[in-house]
Amino acid sequence: MSGLTVLDPILGSLLAQTLIGYAAIFLVPSFLPPMFVKLIGLGGLRDVLSYEIGTSALHRLDPRLKLLYVLVLGVGTVAFSWQLVLGLLGLTLVGWALVAPPRRRIRILLALGLSPAVGLVWSQALFHPLVNAAGQPLVDYRFPWTVAWIGTDGISRAGAVYGLQQAGRTLVTISASLLLIVSTSPSDIVWAFRRFHLPPKAGFTLAVALRFLPDLVGRLSTILQAVQVRGLDLRRPAWARLDRWPGYLGRVAAAVPLVTIPLLIGALRGTRTMALVADARGFGGPTSPTIVSFRDTGPQDRVGSAVLLALVAVIVLVLTLHIGVRAGG
Amino acid sequence: MSGRRPGSVRVERLSYWYPGAADAALRDIDLTIEPGEFVLLAGASGSGKSTLALALAGLIPNRIPGRLAGQVVVDGRIIAALEPVEAARCAGMVFQNPDDQVLQPVVEAEVAFGPENQGLTADEIRRRVEEALAVTGISGLRRSLTPSLSGGEKQRVAIAATLAMGPSLLLLDEPCSDLDPQGAQQVLGVLRRLNRERGVTVVLIEHRIDEVASWVDRVVLLGAGGVVLDRPVREAFVDTTPWTAEGVAVPEVVRLANALPEVFGTSRTPLSSKEAADHLAGRPEGAALAASATLPVPSPPRSGASGDGRAAFHWSSVDLAFGAKQVLRGLTADVERGSWTALAGPNGSGKTSMAAMAMGLVTPTGGSVETLGRVVRRGRISEQAARVGYLFQSADSMLFSRTVAQELSFGHRWSGAGRDPAEEAELLSVTGLAGVRDRDPFTLSHGQRQRLALAALLSRGAEALLLDEPTTGQDEAHAQAFLSLLGRVRKQAGSTLVMITHDMRAVARHADRLVVILDGTVHLAGPPARVFAHREQLQAAHIVPPPIADLHGRLAGPEARRVALTVDELVRDLVTASPGSMATGATGA
Structure with a gap:
């Protein structure tokens, strides 16, 4: 206890409170994006929206059912209390267990799912708009006037809890969407959208985007290597070598326009050929295109349909009987 | 009457000008192709081969504007008057770059894309997809993701996708440019089978005449947009004068x-x-x-052997894996200083990975790599670049400045070293770029851009050069000019050259050592004259020796x-x- 007595005046000083305030406000946005990039990397970026070839029941499930799952779970996250939302999150985890992605993919998926969650908790803890009866902001740790210009009064525990609840809702949507992407061949996703009457041009755009995203990231990786081969040092200095960081950041800033030009020119040159190929394949003609599927229906589709119907029934029940309906959070 | 039969082509006084161009890309061409013929369109770069193919497919003038005179009649119908989907039924076109012409993320969807657009029944589409995949030998890839395919596989997918539309005329613009020699022969075999067994008319554009001459029936040589020679293949080379005049090797x-x-x-x-x-x-x-x-x-004298410090590049028990895919397995090899070494092997055998590791672009999962006597450390690319140059296959990825002159000083700007105007002028002169000193690099021709990328690497005083497919997509004359330039650079500066290539003629003419990679390790190594003597072993590595060898x-x-x-x-x-x-x-x- 004596330690606390000694620390109290220090922690209570304006300087310490100012430092704590700035740290609370800037640490997360400073470290989250670099950590995100570090965990995912350029190679991971190429894999983020890519299909993981497999034969699990979820892989074999009708892609239309998977799309409906994403939609229904999305409705559930909006309508349910946050406790029930955790149940939905559990349901998506069952899906992940079925798919059993490799470890590298799990790391990328965790970074992709948890980064926005951490961001939500942080932003709601600092900028939650709750006020007390007197109209004062509800904060548990008040920032001094030296931090007030940023627009937050302090850290709110209620805000952090609210952020956590919202993060749970976001996680369900992200988890369900990634599950769809990881377990469904891109062509099957496009096919499902087309069966749901997506216009052919939109379907084609979606297919091309899914096809060329990995190529674009690969091309970016090559150009980043080429710019270094030409002599621009993009090696990150050690954290402790503060003297080297301004030069490094300057070179990174200089690399952005340098890399953009060949990337764009390469992409545009490719686009011209792609447009010719689309014409050569008869795309956009007067004939209404056929939508063909190469997958067979199986027992997984019947089980998947039953679970989906049960889920819809639960949502209807919850909404009708007002059990577990979303209140404030 | 030939004009009314499927696969027949009649070109009548065809001329074409690209928008804004004063000179015609095609000049007054008259040409008749009978159904079931296999025709080679030959000519130097800029002779009008690709333009003529685009006109035969109806993409000129319907999709590429410009001024057109005369007409193209395919299957008895004026192709320019048809809707694209109708034109595609008559003439299917396979383009050069496999990366840009596979539009769908999965192989079977790519092959089904054309028939879907034709509005065929689902059963008919499935039947055609099966058939096209089988004919091109890629049934095993039907569920594969297209971005993960090799260049050769993508090219076969593009051919299958075109075939599935059932055209009676198949136009192919350098379909073998990204393939290893055996892969190219396999694709040519597929085309020959389609031509012989199904009567599909094939018009093939190809620079590698050596590889295709025995497969075709007839040769049309273009020059400056006009037909210079049109003969059955056996008669086409009796008089080599027109070939020499057009700069095309027989x-x-x-x-x-x-x-x-x-x-x-x-x-x-x-x-x-x-x-x-x-x-x-x-x-x-x-x-x-x-x-x-x-x-x-x-035996030739050997120097620069493993570990004596005189090797320019030395790979020691190198392993390399990308996820579950093992690319290199305990590979040990070296390249002597001052030598011109070629790396060859099947697509995906790890040749580019070897060079990338020597540059520090890729880190081995086991073993070590030494460059000019120093162990290569991960990520120290710019440091490495002061002594070693790496010419990427796509030179466009290496150009970052607004003018040619600025491009040469790019490396100096970032390393803090001073420019030497005299050296810069000499480099521009050696690479034939002195006249375009102030031009934007992206307005230069492909060959000029490639020479500029090389000059930019040399401007930093590189002692060794790693060259990734330096002749791909270039005609014979341009490829030879570029390789001769490299030879002069090597002679003047004593540089070491490592060339990754499928072009065995270039190996025969220029390299003094050939290293063949197969299954992640060195399969054969030695002077080309000795390595090419092992025909059967080379076959396993998808290599066909150059014709004379x-x-x-x-x-x-x-x-x-x-x-x-x-x-x-x-x-x-x-x-x-x-x-x-x-x-x-x-x-x-």
Whole structure:
């Protein structure tokens, strides 16, 4: 206890409170994006929206059912209390267990799912708009006037809890969407959208985007290597070598326009050929295109349909009987 | 009447100007192609081959604007008047770059894309997809993701996707440019089968005439947008004057036959090494050549061997894996300083990975790599670049400045070293870029951009150069000019050159060592004349020796120890082996 007595005046000083305030406000946005990039990397970026070839029941499930799952779970996250939302999150985890992605993919998926969650908790803890009866902001740790210009009064525990609840809702949507992407061949996703009457041009755009995203990231990786081969040092200095960081950041800033030009020119040159190929394949003609599927229906589709119907029934029940309906959070 | 049959083509007084161009890209072309013909469109870059193919497919003028005079009639219908989907039913087009022409993320969806747009029934689409995949030999890839395919596989997917639309005319613009030699032969075999068994008319654009001559029926040579020569393939090379005038190399066996008329006669020009070997088999000249290939040859002196510090590049027990895919397995190899070494092997064998590791672009999962006596450390690319240059396959990825002159000073700007205007002027002169010093690099031709990328690497004083497919997509004349430039640079600066390539003619002419990679390790290594003698072992690595080496190897069989690499060498061998019976004739084409 004596330690606390000694620390109290220090922690209570304006300087310490100012430092704590700035740290609370800037640490997360400073470290989250670099950590995100570090965990995912350029190679991971190429894999983020890519299909993981497999034969699990979820892989074999009708892609239309998977799309409906994403939609229904999305409705559930909006309508349910946050406790029930955790149940939905559990349901998506069952899906992940079925798919059993490799470890590298799990790391990328965790970074992709948890980064926005951490961001939500942080932003709601600092900028939650709750006020007390007197109209004062509800904060548990008040920032001094030296931090007030940023627009937050302090850290709110209620805000952090609210952020956590919202993060749970976001996680369900992200988890369900990634599950769809990881377990469904891109062509099957496009096919499902087309069966749901997506216009052919939109379907084609979606297919091309899914096809060329990995190529674009690969091309970016090559150009980043080429710019270094030409002599621009993009090696990150050690954290402790503060003297080297301004030069490094300057070179990174200089690399952005340098890399953009060949990337764009390469992409545009490719686009011209792609447009010719689309014409050569008869795309956009007067004939209404056929939508063909190469997958067979199986027992997984019947089980998947039953679970989906049960889920819809639960949502209807919850909404009708007002059990577990979303209140404030 | 040929104009009304499926697969027939009639080009009538066709001229075409690209938008804003004063000169015509096609000039007054008259051409008739009978159904079921297999036609090679040859010519130097800019001669109008691709433009003519686009016009035959109806994409000019419907999708590429410009001024068109005359007309193209395919299957009896004026192609320019048809809707794209209708035109595609008559003429299917396969483009050059496999990366840009596969539009769908999964193979079967790509092959089904065209038939879907034609509005065929689902059953018919499935049938056509099955058939197209089977014909092109890629049924096993049907569920594969297209971005994960090799260049050769993508090219076959593009051919399958075009075939599935059922065209009677198939147009292919350099479909083999990204393929290893055996892959190219397989694709040509597929085309020949379609042509013979199904009567599909095939029009093929290709620079590698050596590889395609024996597959085609007829050759059309274009020059400056017009038809220079149009003959059945057996007659096309009787007079090589028009070929020389257009800067297009004739097949090497044709040059050999022309150099030795007393051996080959004049009635039937051989078009492939097999035909030439069949002709020579049983003749005294054939026996003499076979004997010359089996003579013992002294081992060349070796320097710069493993670990003595004199090797420019040294890979020591290198393993490399990408996820579950093992690319290299305990590979050990070295490249002598000052040598010109070629790395060859099947698509995906790890050749580019070897070079990338030597540059520090990729880190081995086991073993180590030394460059110019230092162990390569991960990520120290710019540091490495002060001594080693890496020429990417796509030179466009390496150009970052607004003018040619700025491009040369790019490296100096970032390293803090001063510019030397005299050295810069010399580099521009050596690379033939002095006249475009102030031009935007992206307004230059492909060959100029590639030379600029090389000059930019040399501007930093690189002692060694790693070259990734430096001749891909270039015609013979441009490829030879670029390789000759590299030879001059090597001679002047004593540089070490490592060239990743599928172009075995370039290896035969320029490299003094060939390293063949197969299954992640060194399969064969040595002087090209020795390596090319191992025809069967090369076959396993998807390598077909260049025509003259292949002919010599065929004559000698498995006993061959060394083969001739050029026409001149083979004639010399023949003269040496049977003096008195042969006259030393001129061999120039």
